[in-house]
Amino acid sequence: MPYTRLRLILGDQLNENHSWFSETDDRTLYCLFETHSEATYCEHHIQKITGFFLAMRAFADRLRALGHAVYYRTLDETRTDGLETITDCVSQAMQHHGTEVFAYQLPDEWRLDQELKAFSEKVGGVSCDTEHFMSTRNDVADLFRDKQTYLMETFYREMRQRHRVLMDANGEPVTGQWNHDHANRGSLPKEIVFPEPTVFARDATEIVSMIRSHDIPTMGRMADERFTYPVTREECLKALHDFCDNRLQHFGTYQDAMTEADPLLYHANLSFAMNTKLLSPREVIDAAIAAWERDPEQISFNQVEGFVRQIIGWREYMRGVYWAQMPAFETVNSLQHDRALPSWYWTGDTKMNCLRHAINQSLDRAYAHHIQRLMVTGNFALIYGAHPDAVDAWYLGVYIDAIQWVEITNTRGMSQRADGGLIATKPYCSSANYINKMSDYCKNCHYSPTKRTGEKSCPFNSLYWDFLDRHRERFAGNYRMKFMYATWEKKGAEQQAEILERAAWVKAHVEEL
Incomplete structure (x- = not known):
């Protein structure tokens, strides 16, 4: 079947609630590619490449189940065809399927933004927002225009007000206080029990073998080639609810603590789910706030405020800094440090x-x-x-x-x-x-x-x-x-x-x- 429109989905754009997918269209083809360039732009952890490939494949299956046409190329397939980059793959796919219209969601990385912008200009493509973040690329730059320093707290308060998060009817913070960080620096007591996290173990032997067969340099380890992070939206929602039910009650108080006894402590470990866009920041903070509202005696306010600040404060703020400062930020070295890492x-x-x-x-x-x-x-x-x-x-x-x-x-x-x-x-x-x-x-x-x-x-x-x-x-x-x-x-x-x-x-x- 000929397709008139090709829509590219990157490995960190796995958002099934995007408006793209609100209806099926038998003339639109969705494309996902495992490429050598993305696997090698730095030396990745073996679990990182594996996780992205697993999540991408699961997302492709999900789109097919929803009735969308999907064109997916594995690393084996793109390497066999001599396709190194994402735009190499898009170009071949457009020729193979006879599509003339190219569309993509704006990438979150500078290098991909430049690559796709140049390709889109060449073929007359169109772009749209990922519909994930609660702020725009330019919000930080606009807020701190002509300032020598950026202050996250200023941005955080503006975000709370704009989105009416933890605000009262008068537009004031619900406790009369914006930041409860003073209550979030607790060291662990001697006797403490950490809840067991939900684990989503799956055999990743096939993907790991494929990565190694192409001599992709990697770092890190993966025990028995078992991958344990959630890679589907259903799994990610389960992980979110597990955090809200079992660890949010102590998250804020002990968020800075460290111990040999447990790697997760009371942290959510949802950043992979969010950064692939399987979960949205809005639904994550809404779930945490709802848990606090259901049981404020069990979950004190500093726990939920500290978590919300991580998501709509630091996470959104850092993204804004990135777009305000790139590409120069890649080379700044104000302290003139020059030693190699041990x-x-x-x-x-x-x-x-x-x-x-x-x-x-x-x-x-x-x-x-x-x-x-x-x-x-x-x-x-x-x-x-x-x-x-x-x-x-x-x-x-x-x-x-x-x-x-x-x-x-x-x-x-x-x-x-x-x-x-x-x-x-x-x-x-x-x-x-x-x-x-x-x-x-x-x-x-x-x-x-x-x-x-x-x-x-x-x-x-x-x-x-x-x-x-x-x-x-x-x-x-x-x-x-x-x-x-x-x-x-x-x-x-x-x-x-x-x-x-x-x-x-x-x-x-x-x-x-």
Whole structure:
């Protein structure tokens, strides 16, 4: 059957509620492609490529079940035909099916946006919105026009007001307070039980074998080639309800805590479901708010507000920063850091227990929660002085939810301070004290969290003070860091020299740590 219109669906555009699918049309062909270019633009975790391919295939099946015509090409098929990129595949599909009209949803990544825009201009195509986000690409740029820094809290409040989320009839926040972050920094009590998450295990042997047969470079591990993330909308909704029923009640309070005992704690782990657009941010926050409204005694307000802030605050804000700052954001390096990441970021083979645990969890599960990413792996990379290009590449590859629009702003901006302070008012750096306070990692560590010098001193301690010392001119005047610089001065020249000497040794022997 000839098709007059070809509609492209990317691997992170799996939204069956898009208006495209509101009715069936036997002259429209929906296309999804597994391509070499998307599998290799960085070194991805094996679970990341597998997850996207599984979700794409399930979505194609879902569209067929709804009565839509679907043209799906696997990696085997696109490689056999010598098709490297998505636009290569679209061009061939249009020729094969005789279609003249090309349509696509706007991508969320700069590189794909440029590729598809150029192709669309060549063939006279049309684009539309993904109908997923609660803000537009330009909202952050418009809100902070002519500003030197962006403040997420300002954006968050505007989003709450615009969408009437957790607002009263008078347009005020329901508790009279916008932000309950002060209640969301709890460390874990000694006795605590974590609920078992719903797991969606499936055999991924076929896809893994296909990926390896094409010599696609990957990182990370997948035990017995069993994939455990939800990849259908039905599964994602089940995971959302599991979070609201079993973990939301403690999410906010312990969202910054870390432990060896459980990888998920009370986190939702819905970012892969959302970033593939199987779930929308609106339905996710609505489900959490509904759970709180049903049982406010069991779920206190700080739990739901903290969760909502993650979704319509940070997530939407970071996307806006991305579109306001790209493509220049890919190369900013305001601190002029230039070191390579230690090789144990790819193995987890280090005596530093916090890093060993967070990295191995990332390699095993393609997952770590935001404090593990920010204050363990990211913190070390920052105070060690790793080049932001290297840090970007690692984060973009290792996490299943890492798509550049959300990864690079969190990594290069918030974590590595390479943006010169556009996103955060202070660098997110710390000594071992913070990690010891917020986790149980230090209890089983080779190094002492209280020592700054000596063979058993935690490398975070000397590197932290070394970071502050070498960037003194930049940060000493920062009102949020004056206390730390005053503390550094009180140590005196002799103690400072010992700490800096230990830091120099740590940097020179980083592979041995």
